[in-house]
Amino acid sequence: MTQERPYNALSGHLRKRFGERVQKIPLDAGFSCPNRDGTLSRAGCAFCNANGSGSGLLGQGLDLAAQWDHWRARLAKKYKARLFLAYLQSFSNTHGPLERLRTVLAELEALPGRVGLCIGTRPDCLDPEKLDLLAALPGETWLDLGLQSCRDETLRRINRGHDAACFARAAESAARRGIKVCAHLIAGLPGESADDFLAGIDFLNALPVCGIKLHNLYVCEGTPLAAEYRAGRYAPPERDEYVRAVCEALARLRPDIVIHRLTGDAAPGELLAPDWAARKQALLAAVHDRLARLEISQGCRIAG
Ligand code: SF4
Numbered sequence: 001m002t003q004e005r006p007y008n009a010l011s012g013h014l015r016k017r018f019g020e021r022v023q024k025i026p027l028d029a030g031f032s033c034p035n036r037d038g039t040l041s042r043a044g045c046a047f048c049n050a051n052g053s054g055s056g057l058l059g060q061g062l063d064l065a066a067q068w069d070h071w072r073a074r075l076a077k078k079y080k081a082r083l084f085l086a087y088l089q090s091f092s093n094t095h096g097p098l099e100r101l102r103t104v105l106a107e108l109e110a111l112p113g114r115v116g117l118c119i120g121t122r123p124d125c126l127d128p129e130k131l132d133l134l135a136a137l138p139g140e141t142w143l144d145l146g147l148q149s150c151r152d153e154t155l156r157r158i159n160r161g162h163d164a165a166c167f168a169r170a171a172e173s174a175a176r177r178g179i180k181v182c183a184h185l186i187a188g189l190p191g192e193s194a195d196d197f198l199a200g201i202d203f204l205n206a207l208p209v210c211g212i213k214l215h216n217l218y219v220c221e222g223t224p225l226a227a228e229y230r231a232g233r234y235a236p237p238e239r240d241e242y243v244r245a246v247c248e249a250l251a252r253l254r255p256d257i258v259i260h261r262l263t264g265d266a267a268p269g270e271l272l273a274p275d276w277a278a279r280k281q282a283l284l285a286a287v288h289d290r291l292a293r294l295e296i297s298q299g300c301r302i303a304g
Helices: 010-018 064-079 098-109 128-136 152-157 164-176 194-205 224-230 239-252 280-293
Strands: 022-027 083-088 114-121 140-148 180-187 211-216 258-261 271-273
Touching (some): 010 022, 022 064, 064 098, 098 114, 180 194, 224 271
Parallel strands (some): 180 211
8 A cells, every 4th residue: 555545556566566567458359248149148237338348459350469569569658668467358258168268368478578467257257177277377367357246136137147156156266276356346236325335345355356346337328227327217326426435445345455446437439427437537536535534544444
């Protein structure tokens, strides 16, 4: 933790481990998602749009090595960075055959300047063989694993297609192999209160997770949530509610858990509501201001 950031930020964690700045490079390996390709459903999670957060470079014909070179040149120039984490963000990157994952990881292993991997997936897309492959990859491997809510009723409502127990099993299997689990949790889900969001923090504190991404739910065009919003059946939280919830979450979070994100942001042109979600820096400043004013640091409200 630093004086400016009274929480265990990823940037500080990486600098401590590698001795210098480390930048993430987003890569698109062309995976799909069982909640979109018909394995579980074709509707997807209520808040997800069909783009799956892709950078679009794969669609332009750039393979992983070419995507890496594209971003590496830019980030090296902008931040003088020499070390990088490969970040497979789009869709569920362990969905599909084992051999496909093996091929992708072999390509990643050869990338110059790569010191680790962040790989986003669902807890129901991991089996022991896939986890063994990930555990064998050199460098620091983070498994970005969506929980979103610890309430099964909410998970059903947003069409996640898995329950909280599935997340817990996957997190424990990954941790047993030395893979660092970064859990994703969303504030403002339909039917949930701030207390439900904070119950998710307590749920994660009891699991062997090493990192967390906190997201404010926003409504994107083209999602089932957009239809709910337009019909008046869903209203996103106010900005102040989210700021309060994040600060309280940090106060209750185990201090060893690394903070990967405190906000979510929509792709340009896709945000329907709330408008404050488009102003990420102002939102972060409001969080930092509240943390400082109330002298909140990560874990400060964990009893004993
Ligand atoms: S699991 Fe991820 S990619 Fe799949 S539908 Fe849900 S949010 Fe979208």
